[in-house]
Amino acid sequence: xxxxxxxxxxxxxxxxxxxxxxxxxxxxxxxxxxxxxxxxxxxxxxxxxxxxxxxxxxxxxxxxxxxxxxxxxxxxxxxxxxxxxxxxxxxxxxxxxxxxxxxxxxxxxxxxxxxxxxxxxxxxxxxxxxxxxxxxxxxxxxxxxxxxxxxxxxxxxxxxxxxxxxxxxxxxxxxxxxxxxxxxxxxxxxxxxxxxxxxxxxxxxxxxxxxxxxxxxxxxxxxxxxxxxxxxxxxxxxxxxxxxxxxxxxxxxxxxxxxxxxxxxxxxxxxxxxxxxxxxxxxxxxxxxxxxxxxxxxxxxxxxxxxxxxxxxxxxxxxxxxxxxxxxxxxxxxxxxxxxxxxxxxxxxxxxxxxxxxxxxxxxxxxxxxxxxxxxxxxxxxxxxxxxxxxxxxxxxxxxxxxxxxxxxxxxxxxxxxxxxxxxxxxxxxxxxx
Amino acid sequence: xxxxxxxxxxxxxxxxxxxxxxxxxxxxxxxxxxxxxxxxxxxxxxxxxxxxxxxxxxxxxxxxxxxxxxxxxxxxxxxxxxxxxxxxxxxxxxxxxxxxxxxxxxxxxxxxxxxxxxxxxxxxxxxxxxxxxxxxxxxxxxxxxxxxxxxxxxxxxxxxxxxxxxxxxxxxxxxxxxxxxxxxxxxxxxxxxx
Numbered sequence: 016x017x018x019x020x021x022x023x024x025x026x027x028x029x030x031x032x033x034x035x036x037x038x039x040x041x042x043x044x045x046x047x048x049x050x051x052x053x054x055x056x057x058x059x060x061x062x063x064x065x066x067x068x069x070x071x072x073x074x075x076x077x078x079x080x081x082x083x084x085x086x087x088x089x090x091x092x093x094x095x096x097x098x099x100x101x102x103x104x105x106x107x108x109x110x111x112x113x114x115x116x117x118x119x120x121x122x123x124x125x126x127x128x129x130x131x132x133x134x135x136x137x138x139x140x141x142x143x144x145x146x147x148x149x150x151x152x153x154x155x156x157x158x159x160x161x162x163x164x165x166x167x168x169x170x171x172x173x174x175x176x177x178x179x180x181x182x183x184x185x186x187x188x189x190x191x192x193x194x195x196x197x198x199x200x201x202x203x204x205x206x207x208x209x210x211x212x213x214x215x216x217x218x219x220x221x222x223x224x225x226x227x228x229x230x231x232x233x234x235x236x237x238x239x240x241x242x243x244x245x246x247x248x249x250x251x252x253x254x255x256x257x258x259x260x261x262x263x264x265x266x267x268x269x270x271x272x273x274x275x276x277x278x279x280x281x282x283x284x285x286x287x288x289x290x291x292x293x294x295x296x297x298x299x300x301x302x303x304x305x306x307x308x309x310x311x312x313x314x315x316x317x318x319x320x321x322x323x324x325x326x327x328x329x330x331x332x333x334x335x336x337x338x339x340x341x342x343x344x345x346x347x348x349x350x351x352x353x354x355x356x357x358x359x360x361x362x363x364x365x366x367x368x369x370x371x372x373x374x375x376x377x378x379x380x381x382x383x384x385x386x387x388x389x390x391x392x393x394x395x396x397x398x399x400x401x402x403x404x405x406x407x408x409x410x411x412x413x414x415x416x417x418x419x420x421x422x423x424x425x426x427x428x429x430x431x432x433x434x435x436x437x438x439x440x441x442x443x444x445x446x447x448x449x
Numbered sequence: 450x451x452x453x454x455x456x457x458x459x460x461x462x463x464x465x466x467x468x469x470x471x472x473x474x475x476x477x478x479x480x481x482x483x484x485x486x487x488x489x490x491x492x493x494x495x496x497x498x499x500x501x502x503x504x505x506x507x508x509x510x511x512x513x514x515x516x517x518x519x520x521x522x523x524x525x526x527x528x529x530x531x532x533x534x535x536x537x538x539x540x541x542x543x544x545x546x547x548x549x550x551x552x553x554x555x556x557x558x559x560x561x562x563x564x565x566x567x568x569x570x571x572x573x574x575x576x577x578x579x580x581x582x583x584x585x586x587x588x589x590x591x592x593x594x595x596x597x598x599x600x601x602x603x604x605x606x607x608x609x610x611x612x613x614x615x616x617x618x619x620x621x622x623x624x625x626x627x628x629x630x631x632x633x634x635x636x637x638x639x640x641x642x643x
């Protein structure tokens with residue numbers, strides 16, 4: 016399903032580059048995710064998460080139906096252990112928003128092991144679970160356990176979350192911060208999960224706003240860690256910076272040699288250089304084209320005129336080393352028995368990109384009488400555009416191969432030394448560069 | 450990542466039609482004139498292949514249509530209705546952001562004196578971050594001058610546009626190179642035969 020959507024996206028021109036890259040990233044991550052985890056486990060987790068969020072709102076509003084679902088006990092307890100240090104005041108906006116910010120990164124991630132292992136082990140029989148948990152984790156897990164027990168007490172008493180113990184507070188702070196740093200590490204790797212996270216936090220904020228009857232502004236999907244400023248200006252600034260760094264990452268992928276550079280200034284340097292080089296290349300190529308073509312007509316009619324002729328006798332068929340990428344291409348696989356046909360497809364696909372079939376028919380009839388002698392000349396030598404079949408069914412063959420098809424080395428060596436244009440010498444040099 | 454095929458097709462179709470117009474308009478040009486018209490038509494074709502979704506393409510089209518002679522070419526490549534639509538968008542945008550630029554200039558002038566005073570007391574840590582910031586802003590300015598219409602963009606959209614611009618330039622170069630190779634080959638073979 017992912018593959019299908021991806022190809023769909025790839026064929027859509029109207030998307031911006033950014034969207035396309037995002038789609039690709041998303042696809043890759045989903046692929047990885049599927050490889051890492053068993054499908055049923057994943058479903059379980061999704062259920063657990065969604066269930067958890069709904070349960071969470073229940074806990075906050077004072078109704079304790081957490082106990083009805085034993086599997087969620089641990090999760091809820093761990094969540095509360097993270098809430099603990101915040102000391103939320105349900106009436107105040109800041110308390111809630113901050114809580115959401117801390118909570119959501121912890122539980123939005125499927126791969127966040129600490130929390131999930133707590134929740135899983137907690138749902139086991141208590142004694143074995145305790146042993147396991149203590150084996151696995153030291154401080155964090157223990158604090159999770161403690162608060163879990165405490166949470167049960169709270170549930171029975173039907174009270175709000177209040178953490179009195181200062182020492183536990185500090186420990187929990189450590190726990191949450193550790194979790195947070197882990198999350199930021201993961202964040203760098205997968206922006207997809209980040210998006211999920213934001214959606215989750217949006218949902219959560221909606222629930223919370225229902226509970227507290229306060230309408231939230233839209234900055235809720237910003238995560239503020241402890242100690243970070245929460246006023247609107249610095250939040251907006253942080254969002255801006257995050258956006259920039261995200262885009263920078265995409266740019267890093269796109270610009271060659273940009274992977275090793277850290278720091279914005281160096282990266283911008285590299286990008287500037289790359290853009291400049293691309294622009295210079297465009298200049299150069301247009302210069303080259305101007306030099307090659309004295310009359311600006313680009314022989315396009317000639318390319319198409321060859322279509323008129325059926326395949327030439329295979330006697331003067333030149334041997335072209337088929338590149339391996341062509342052989343692996345599924346479009347060519349069923350044609351592989353006949354190398355002649357293969358080439359026809361290549362040349363067809365090379366030509367098809369210029370003008371639509373109806374156009375082509377018109378062109379053919381117009382240019383046919385004029386260019387007959389020329390095409391005979393060309394067809395014996397210009398191997399790429401040789402032997403065209405009039406069949407339009409093969410026109411859909413992969414266009415890309417026209418570009419990936421390496422022009423043969425010997426052809427560039429047969430470049431005539433006495434060219435009428437000075438620019439063509441440069442052109443042959445260009446070939447050497449590339 | 451490679452550009453999708455349909456983008457290439459679109460670009461090539463538009464470019465070829467632009468080139469044909471160029472060749473019919475003026476028969477004997479110097480090599481520089483030819484180069485200029487080839488580049489212009491390629492740029493406009495690329496910009497129009499993006500369907501006016503990005504700022505840089507709009508800015509490029511707007512810049513090109515300032516010149517009367519080039520305006521014809523732009524109109525031809527884009528098609529009439531498309532040209533009208535894009536013109537409307539591109540006229541609206543720069544005028545709005547022109548004001549912003551002027552405001553920034555005034556702001557800079559007024560802020561300059563304040564900054565000088567505060568510099569004396571700056572501790573080294575903040576100074577370092579100041580230097581880093583200045584470095585990146587300088588480069589951002591350069592990048593803005595490189596990307597068409599970059600003067601009117603903020604940082605986030607500038608980077609987005611740069612992404613898009615780089616991708617389109619890559620496709621453009623790809624196609625130009627293959628066309629150059631093809632024409633060159635045809636030409637060389639012809640010369641050989643004679």
